[in-house]
Amino acid sequence: MRFRATIENVHTFYLIIQTVEKLQKKCIIKFKENEMHIICNTDESGVQIWSQVRVQSLFTEYRIQSNADNEISLALATDALSQALRSAAAQNTGAEEVVMKLAKKRDAAVLNFEIFGASKMGRRVKVAHDVRIEVMKPADIARLKEPLCPEPDIHILLPPLPKLRTIVERLRPLADVIAVRANGSGKLQISAATESAKMDVVWEGCANPRMAHEGLSQAAPDDEPPDDAEKPDPKQMFSVLVHVRSFLKFLNAHVVSTTTIACICQNHCMILYVYIGDMADAGGVLTFYIPAVLDD
Numbered sequence: 001m002r003f004r005a006t007i008e009n010v011h012t013f014y015l016i017i018q019t020v021e022k023l024q025k026k027c028i029i030k031f032k033e034n035e036m037h038i039i040c041n042t043d044e045s046g047v048q049i050w051s052q053v054r055v056q057s058l059f060t061e062y063r064i065q066s067n068a069d070n071e072i073s074l075a076l077a078t079d080a081l082s083q084a085l086r087s088a089a090a091q092n093t094g095a096e097e098v099v100m101k102l103a104k105k106r107d108a109a110v111l112n113f114e115i116f117g118a119s120k121m122g123r124r125v126k127v128a129h130d131v132r133i134e135v136m137k138p139a140d141i142a143r144l145k146e147p148l149c150p151e152p153d154i155h156i157l158l159p160p161l162p163k164l165r166t167i168v169e170r171l172r173p174l175a176d177v178i179a180v181r182a183n184g185s186g187k188l189q190i191s192a193a194t195e196s197a198k199m200d201v202v203w204e205g206c207a208n209p210r211m212a213h214e215g216l217s218q219a220a221p222d223d224e225p226p227d228d229a230e231k232p233d234p235k236q237m238f239s240v241l242v243h244v245r246s247f248l249k250f251l252n253a254h255v256v257s258t259t260t261i262a263c264i265c266q267n268h269c270m271i272l273y274v275y276i277g278d279m280a281d282a283g284g285v286l287t288f289y290i291p292a293v294l295d296d
């Protein structure tokens with residue numbers, strides 16, 4: 001089993017892991033020949049991340065070899081990985097090259113990061129970080145399954161996540177649960193209510209992209225809907241109740257998002273696709289699943 005890569009886009013990799021770190025203390029990273037998958041599926045709130053990132057968007061000189069179809073899966077602490085990437089991404093380190101590879105230190109498997117740079121005197125320096133890992137068996141990985149969700153009732157392009165996060169933070173003192181509603185006419189509404197008051201925040205003119213029917217974590221816009229597709233009333237609102245805390249965990253992705261599409265499965269869940277880079281040629285997608293709160 002061998003793995004080695006030069007991290008070309010350190011800053012983006014760091015922002016991805018920073019997002020994951022705020023959801024869960026541990027994650028699973030699956031390296032494949034052309035893709036890297038990041039999985040978080042044990043958060044107590046029920047929020048899950050199933051993501052895939054194209055190797056060429058982050059790495060160069062990428063080499064992987066294993067007896068499991070050249071796939072290697074690792075379980076590791078997100079804070080340790082974030083710390084290593086933070087060091088590599090820091091401008092004051094003057095990093096010129098960052099190499100990531102599998103290694104063994106004191107009989108323990110690690111993901112080793114070597115950061116090459118130059119000192120103020122112009123001398124070449126190297127800083128190393130080791131992140132303890134657990135190499136997972138292919139059989140254990142095969143048992144991991146994405147959540148089963150019904151076909152979404154509506155897809156809608158969200159406003160910029162930093163602005164949305166500010167608004168949801170202001171709704172947080174009002175209620176533990178918020179309602180997210182959308183329709184096919186580009187209307188998005190987020191509501192919070194107490195026994196004595198209700199607040200609605202509404203956006204008009206949001207786009208309603210159609211999504212290709214592929215694996216959920218690989219969803220992509222579909223420009224040509226089938227002719228026989230049943231078209232619901234564009235003004236019909238579809239809704240889901242979610243915990244504010246869960247929604248804010250997703251909104252931590254504002255640091256890496258360019259485009260985000262929300263899919264509402266009414267009274268079941270929200271699926272959120274956070275695109276890394278331009279949507280038409282995205283380097284990857286972080287897919288969040290937020291379970292619905294059932295209204296008694």
